[in-house]
Structure formats: structure tokens, C-alpha cells
Amino acid sequence: MSEKRRAKVVTIINQKGGAGKTPLTALLTYGLAELGYNVLMIDLDSQVHLSSFFIKID
Secondary structure, eight states: OOOOOOOOOOOOOOSSTTSSHHHHHHHHHHHHHHTTOOOOOOOOOTTOHHHHHHSOOO
């Protein structure tokens, strides 16, 4: 029987704007994906700046 792996959850949150959450999250997500990890990034910011790093948003 194969060993079940549990998902790791990383949350980056700060109420203050300009704290560096978006670039940190983008670089962390990209870096982990490059290392071969399966990653899921959920952007709850209504300005969708984080999503725009990875997909073209008009």
C-alpha cells in the first residue's frame, strides 16, 4: 500500500498594503513549482495582482 502524503498549507497574509505579500507569494509559488512540487495558488485579492503574474488579465 502506498504511503499517503498530506498537503502542506502555506498562508501569506497581512492587512497592510505594500508589505510584499504579492511578490513573495509569486516567487514562492514559482520556485516550488520549478522544484517539482504540485502547487495551488489562491488569490483572494480583489485587485488580482498576484494572478496577473501568471495569466494575462485585461
